Amino acid sequence: MKDGDPGATMEPAGAQAGNGSTAARGAEGASGANGANGAKPGAAPALQQRAIDRDFQQVLRGGLAAARRKLVIVAVFSLCANLLILSLPIYLFQLSDRVYTSRSIDTLVMLSIVVLAAVGAHVFLDMIRRLILTRIAVETEAKLGAPVLSAAAKASQSGISREFQTLGDLQQLRAFITGPVILMMLDAPVSPFYLLAVYLIHPQLGAIVSATGVALIVLALLNQKLTAVPFAQANTYATRANLAADAMARNSQVINAMGMIPEGVQIWGRETAESLKAQVTAQDRNTLLAGMSKLVRLCTQVAILGWGAWLSLHDELTGGMVIAASIVGSRALAPLEGTIEGWRGFVHARSAYARIKTLLQNSPLNLERLRLPKPSGLLSVERILYVPPTTKKVVLNGVSFQLEPGESLAIVGTSGAGKSTLGKMLVGSITPTAGNVRLDWMDLRNWDPRQFGENVGYLPQDVNLFPATIKANIARMREDATDEQIFEAAELADVHEMISEFPAGYETQVLIDGSPLSGGQKQRIGLARAFFGSPRLVVLDEPNSNLDAAGEMALARALNRAKEKKITVVAITMRPSLLHSVDRIMILKDGTAQAFGKRDDIMPLLNGRAPGNNEVAPHGGNGKPRLDA
Numbered sequence: 001m002k003d004g005d006p007g008a009t010m011e012p013a014g015a016q017a018g019n020g021s022t023a024a025r026g027a028e029g030a031s032g033a034n035g036a037n038g039a040k041p042g043a044a045p046a047l048q049q050r051a052i053d054r055d056f057q058q059v060l061r062g063g064l065a066a067a068r069r070k071l072v073i074v075a076v077f078s079l080c081a082n083l084l085i086l087s088l089p090i091y092l093f094q095l096s097d098r099v100y101t102s103r104s105i106d107t108l109v110m111l112s113i114v115v116l117a118a119v120g121a122h123v124f125l126d127m128i129r130r131l132i133l134t135r136i137a138v139e140t141e142a143k144l145g146a147p148v149l150s151a152a153a154k155a156s157q158s159g160i161s162r163e164f165q166t167l168g169d170l171q172q173l174r175a176f177i178t179g180p181v182i183l184m185m186l187d188a189p190v191s192p193f194y195l196l197a198v199y200l201i202h203p204q205l206g207a208i209v210s211a212t213g214v215a216l217i218v219l220a221l222l223n224q225k226l227t228a229v230p231f232a233q234a235n236t237y238a239t240r241a242n243l244a245a246d247a248m249a250r251n252s253q254v255i256n257a258m259g260m261i262p263e264g265v266q267i268w269g270r271e272t273a274e275s276l277k278a279q280v281t282a283q284d285r286n287t288l289l290a291g292m293s294k295l296v297r298l299c300t301q302v303a304i305l306g307w308g309a310w311l312s313l314h315d316e317l318t319g320g321m322v323i324a325a326s327i328v329g330s331r332a333l334a335p336l337e338g339t340i341e342g343w344r345g346f347v348h349a350r351s352a353y354a355r356i357k358t359l360l361q362n363s364p365l366n367l368e369r370l371r372l373p374k375p376s377g378l379l380s381v382e383r384i385l386y387v388p389p390t391t392k393k394v395v396l397n398g399v400s401f402q403l404e405p406g407e408s409l410a411i412v413g414t415s416g417a418g419k420s421t422l423g424k425m426l427v428g429s430i431t432p433t434a435g436n437v438r439l440d441w442m443d444l445r446n447w448d449p450r451q452f453g454e455n456v457g458y459l460p461q462d463v464n465l466f467p468a469t470i471k472a473n474i475a476r477m478r479e480d481a482t483d484e485q486i487f488e489a490a491e492l493a494d495v496h497e498m499i500s501e502f503p504a505g506y507e508t509q510v511l512i513d514g515s516p517l518s519g520g521q522k523q524r525i526g527l528a529r530a531f532f533g534s535p536r537l538v539v540l541d542e543p544n545s546n547l548d549a550a551g552e553m554a555l556a557r558a559l560n561r562a563k564e565k566k567i568t569v570v571a572i573t574m575r576p577s578l579l580h581s582v583d584r585i586m587i588l589k590d591g592t593a594q595a596f597g598k599r600d601d602i603m604p605l606l607n608g609r610a611p612g613n614n615e616v617a618p619h620g621g622n623g624k625p626r627l628d629a
Contacts, residue, residue, distance in 0.1 A: 067136045074129045074136075075186050081125040082190035085331065086197065087118035089324040096320025129183075137177035141170055144356065151359050166359050168242075169352035176349035181342030187335040194332030201325045202317055205304055209329040212300040216293050216336040223289040223343050230282035231347045237275035244268040283344065290341045297333050304329050371448050375440040375455055377405035377536035377568035379426070384435030386421060386591075395421050396432070396591045403584070405536070406566035408559055410579050410599075412606065413588035419572045420461060422588070423541045426570055427458045439537060457530030457538035461545070463522045465514055470499055471506040474528045485533060492561050493528035494554035519546040527558065531567075538562065540571040544578055556581040579603065 091111060099108045148166050176182060191213065199206030248255060248264045255264050308322030317325075339346070379402065386396040396418045403409055411419050424430045425437055428444040437444050444452065465473045474489050475481035486506070490496040498521065502508040514522050523546045530538050544552050552575075559581040562569050571578055579585060585602040587594040595605055 064140065067140050070132055070136050071186075074132050075189065077125045077129040077132075078183070078186040079190055081122050081129070082187055082331070083193060084118045084122040084125070086194075086328065087115045087122075089197075089327040091115040092327065093320040093324040096323070097318050129186075130178075133182065134178050137174040140177065141174045144170060144360075147360060148356060166355055169355050172352045173349055173356070176345055176352075179342075179345060181339065181345045184335045184338035184342060185346075188339060191332045191335055194328050197328045198325050198332065201321050201328075202308070202311060204311070205308060205325045205329070208300060208303050208307065209332055212296055212329075212333055213336060215296050216333060216340065219289050219293050219296070220336065220340050220343070223286060223340055224347070226285045226289070227282045227343065228347060230278045230285070231344065232351060234275045234278035234282060235348065235351060237271050237278060241268055241271035241275055244271055286341075286344050290337075293337045293340045297330070297337050300333065301326060301330060371451050372440075372442060375442075375536045377403075377566060378438075378440050379403040379537060379568050379570070380436075380438040380441065381426070382436045382438070384422075384425065384432040384437060386418075386425065386430065387433045394591055396425070399435075399588075399591075399593050401584075401586060401593070401596050403568050403570070405568055406563055407584060408563060408569040408571065408582040409584045409586060410582040411570065411572045411586045411588060412574070412579070417588040418591040419588055420541055423458075423539050423570065423572050426537070426539050427456050428452060429458075454533055455536045457532070457535040459523070459526050459530045459538075459540045459543050461541045463526035465510045465517070465522055465525060467510060467512040469506065470502070470508045470510060470525060473510060473525055474506075474532055476529055476532055481532070488534070489528045489532035492531045492558060492565070493524065494557045494561075495524045495528045498524060498554075520548060520551050523547060524551060524554065527555070531558070531562070534565065535567065537568045538570070540569065542572055542574065544573065544575055552577055576606070579606075 094111050095108075098104075099111070145167075148170055152166050195206060195209055195213065198209050244264070244267050248268065251264075255261055304326045305322065308317055308325055311317045312319060312322055381399060381401050383398050383400050384396055385394070385398065387394050399418075399422060401409070411422060413419050421430065425432055428437075428447075428449075431445065439447065439452070439455075466477055468477065471486055474486050487496070490499060490506075499506055499508070502516075508516070510517060510525075517525065523543065527540070527543060530540065544555055547555060555578070559569060559571070559578075563583075569582070571582060573579070579599065582599055584597065585599050585606070586596040587602065587605065595602055
């Protein structure tokens with residue numbers, strides 16, 4: 001595939017890249033070099049291919065276009081199947097008015113054969129339409145699953161996992177497509193044909209059915225108006241309850257160790273109680289209106305039979321025609337009643353689709369960006385200001401600095417000074433309220449997300465590994481990673497010796513809770529993951545918080561090797577031992593840079609001594625730290 005080739009084919013769900021693009025799988029001749037799955041050392045790495053940004057709005061339109069076409073087919077099958085079921089009342093009418101009067105066995109046999117054939121065709125078409133709906137549901141989830149997960153991951157980069165609930169919305173949409181309510185809705189367009197049949201039997205009976213249909217439509221609209229708000233509230237509270245349960249799962253060790261289970265359950269219980277209260281309110285209204293619709297329909301049955309008997313006594317109808325009109329009228333009203341009873345499922349499915357649509361259409365991954373040359377590692381931070389939208393409190397204010405390729409910087413400061421926030425901003429996880437963060441003079445927001453991620457390494461404070469082998473975790477779960485790349489990252493992070501001590505070595509399986517690795521071992525594996533793929537910028541947030549003396553020495557060696565490879569490193573630390581391994585130091589206080597300069601010039605400030613003749617002053621004349629130290 002050529003660079004930027006628009007003819008690239010889509011892969012199935014789950015095989016797409018994190019930005020919604022088809023994953024780069026490498027040149028055809030190098031496809032066997034799958035390091036994460038046991039590639040041989042020395043195999044040529046897979047060639048980097050152009051990752052075409054997927055327009056998520058187009059994914060939504062294209063993914064549902066095929067579903068809509070198939071729904072049209074299902075609607076046609078529904079029309080045919082419902083017309084075939086008319087054979088039963090016609091059969092009953094013929095038995096009453098022809099067979100019983102003529103006592104003809106041949107007529108009875110032929111009518112029965114024709115009706116059995118019609119019923120068999122009805123059952124066959126009903127099976128086919130259900131099978132098609134199942135495949136529509138599966139195809140919809142398959143086409144939208146990967147884009148929804150990609151957009152949710154991008155939206156949750158600020159630390160809020162609420163958007164991952166959209167995956168549940170996708171499952172809810174699939175359940176609705178395969179459920180009975182949509183079949184009732186597809187049967188509704190056939191109701192006019194049934195109504196016409198009743199009119200042909202007698203106009204007065206048709207008028208009764210028409211009046212009932214209007215009443216049921218009014219009840220359906222009233223049902224929508226009365227249940228929309230409480231159903232939406234129930235869904236909102238249920239989402240918050242799920243987030244509370246997820247938080248309990250993530251902090252299970254803490255809440256068990258500190259006896260916080262009752263408090264966690266109480267938080268979850270408050271949200272669940274509100275959800276259930278709104279759910280009960282909506283369901284009560286829905287049940288009341290569904291009961292009214294059933295009452296109206298049953299009264300209609302009585303009216304058809306009673307008025308039909310009156311017409312029969314006046315020789316305007318036969319008994320068979322009255323019974324046939326009752327059956328056909330019931331079939332005409334059943335879809336409307338079923339739609340009212342299943343309105344709750346429809347409302348939930350519609351809300352789920354709206355959330356999916358909003359997530360995909362508003363995703364930043366919609367924007368296609370030019371794939372730039374591999375960066376050298378020049379990092380520029382220009383007067384960034386960050387004010388979280390929730391608190392409106394300034395976290396970073398006017399921070400500026402610049403690092404040349406291969407330079408290393410340690411950011412120090414007290415807790416709450418904004419160090420971790422700055423680190424997240426350097427890797428694009430947080431967008432500054434004002435100012436710019438640039439890599440090789442290009443703002444991070446304008447980098448292709450996949451390319452930027454391949455050239456950046458990040459070690460957060462809380463290191464979480466995937467439930468996979470150590471080898472796969474170091475390789476960032478990439479299937480096209482070679483053994484050479486994995487070993488190089490392990491050597492650069494100085495963790496090869498530590499990994500070799502495990503009985504299974506690089507094939508050691510890491511469980512979802514991180515075992516059998518200790519906190520320090522997880523941190524060192526995370527460090528190797530950050531250095532995988534020869535990134536040009538690596539940001540380390542408290543990389544030595546869980547390390548022992550041997551681990552800190554390995555970290556210092558890793559920083560020296562990174563400098564030799566011209567990798568720009570930013571380390572956020574509270575420990576002075578790491579400061580001797582960096583080139584520059586920045587002191588953050590209350591979100592502002594108090595001082596920035598060379599290590600030997602800033603160390604006296606940290607030790608409480610007066611500045612030397614050639615060191616950077618805490619602030620320049622314009623209130624900004626100088627950048628030319």
